[in-house]
Amino acid sequence: MGKEAAITKPQLQRYPIYLKLLQELKEEGVTRVSSSMIACRLGNSEEQVRKDFQAIAHTQGKPGLGRDVSAMIATLEEFLGYRDSTDAVLIGVGHLGDAFLRYEGFAALGIDIRAGFDVDPSKVGQLIGGKRVLPMEELEGFLTRTHTRLAILTVPASSALEVAERLKKCGIQGIWNFAPVHLDYGEDVIVENVDLASSLAILSHQMKNQF
Amino acid sequence: MGKEAAITKPQLQRYPIYLKLLQELKEEGVTRVSSSMIACRLGNSEEQVRKDFQAIAHTQGKPGLGRDVSAMIATLEEFLGYRDSTDAVLIGVGHLGDAFLRYEGFAALGIDIRAGFDVDPSKVGQLIGGKRVLPMEELEGFLTRTHTRLAILTVPASSALEVAERLKKCGIQGIWNFAPVHLDYGEDVIVENVDLASSLAILSHQMKNQF
DNA sequence: TAGATTGTTAATCGATTAACAATC
DNA sequence: TAGATTGTTAATCGATTAACAATC
Numbered sequence A, B: 001m002g003k004e005a006a007i008t009k010p011q012l013q014r015y016p017i018y019l020k021l022l023q024e025l026k027e028e029g030v031t032r033v034s035s036s037m038i039a040c041r042l043g044n045s046e047e048q049v050r051k052d053f054q055a056i057a058h059t060q061g062k063p064g065l066g067r068d069v070s071a072m073i074a075t076l077e078e079f080l081g082y083r084d085s086t087d088a089v090l091i092g093v094g095h096l097g098d099a100f101l102r103y104e105g106f107a108a109l110g111i112d113i114r115a116g117f118d119v120d121p122s123k124v125g126q127l128i129g130g131k132r133v134l135p136m137e138e139l140e141g142f143l144t145r146t147h148t149r150l151a152i153l154t155v156p157a158s159s160a161l162e163v164a165e166r167l168k169k170c171g172i173q174g175i176w177n178f179a180p181v182h183l184d185y186g187e188d189v190i191v192e193n194v195d196l197a198s199s200l201a202i203l204s205h206q207m208k209n210q211f
Numbered sequence C, D: 001t002a003g004a005t006t007g008t009t010a011a012t013c014g015a016t017t018a019a020c021a022a023t024c
Helices: A009-027 A035-042 A046-056 A069-080 A095-102 A136-146 A157-169 A196-210 B009-027 B035-042 B046-056 B069-079 B095-102 B136-146 B157-169 B196-210
Strands: A086-091 A111-118 A131-135 A150-153 A174-177 A190-193 B086-091 B111-118 B131-135 B150-153 B174-177 B190-193
Touching: A009 A035, A009 A046, A009 A069, A009 B196, A035 A046, A046 A069, A069 B196, A086 A095, A086 A136, A095 A111, A095 B095, A111 A136, A131 A136, A136 A157, A150 A157, A157 A174, A174 B196, A190 B196, A196 B009, A196 B174, A196 B190, B009 B035, B009 B046, B009 B069, B035 B046, B046 B069, B086 B095, B086 B136, B095 B111, B111 B136, B131 B136, B136 B157, B150 B157, B157 B174
Parallel strands: A086 A111, A086 A150, A111 A131, A150 A174, A174 A190, B086 B111, B086 B150, B111 B131, B150 B174, B174 B190
Antiparallel strands: none
């Protein structure tokens, strides 16, 4: 503890991608992989793959043989927290929120959505994807009672800031923000903004320059 | 033409965020902004804001006065391509695909989804969010006939690779990939992978270290 | 042993931040 | 004019790539 190298943001983004590839390889019956093989499949450099694995692996790779696929999968799953589950609430049961409540892939990422919240009385009380939709009035009570630390925000832009303030006041630790509004609370609340427009900007610009 | 400074990836991601903030400010009746004001609201540095604006602005800012909000909005909208619309198809009308077809925000980003595609016969023929769902068999025909250059991929992981290959063969130029599979076609097709797991990895790691 | 692939250390590349003169 | 904020140039910081000895 204390002196392990810090993990960088780009590395954090790559780990889930490595994990998915390794799981595929395991399915195909592959037991050992080299950095160059992974790099080739993913379009990045083998030096980078090696550094990334070295940063979190418990054991060293074997020169000439590469790394054990299963061991690396275990390391990645553990590092990414996929093995123990984090409770979350989802706020805003619109089209996207509805899709998220029904999406079964969150469990594999260690996320357990305990309830949805919405202002619309016609949605309140419904069971979507096995999750109950509760009225917004119960948000504060639910969060403090259940000690939920993570909120998934899928409300419209117009109410994002207001809801985020309420979450902050309840002492929420993390907000995974899908509303098209950039949130920033500095050190108080960790916010991860998923911005469709930012993602599209990269795509369009590359397309424009390429063709 | 030819010697303007290249725009970096992080810059591209920030432009839509600036635009949204400026649009809000305009609504509030603000006509001029300084870099420091924007930096403060967004949690980044004022030097960065200035560099970002300088890279795409047609006119210089005025020392002591800052920049004109409306002019900057126009510049950003034009640069991001929000003013002319790009045709796109959406493939995979599951929960997420359905939400996207109904989402009305794409028009503001210059994206016009012309049709959805799905293998499920019960979905084919439906009109969702004003868009017709067509059978997968018609994909190639539709793309070549309409010269569509952009595909939004919202299929399950299991069929992502197969569909992507079909898109590539039709000469599609860009794939906006929401399937939990990392795609990479090098120079042939521009792929923008939107990876929930990568986004979550950043959030969880920060939460773990902070608390 | 020989070949492949590792881990480490150094060099390069890219992005952000700092410093400061220019100017509305 | 004085103050605020700009644009430019230099310094720092962070991430990736390159080089190479170590080793299974």
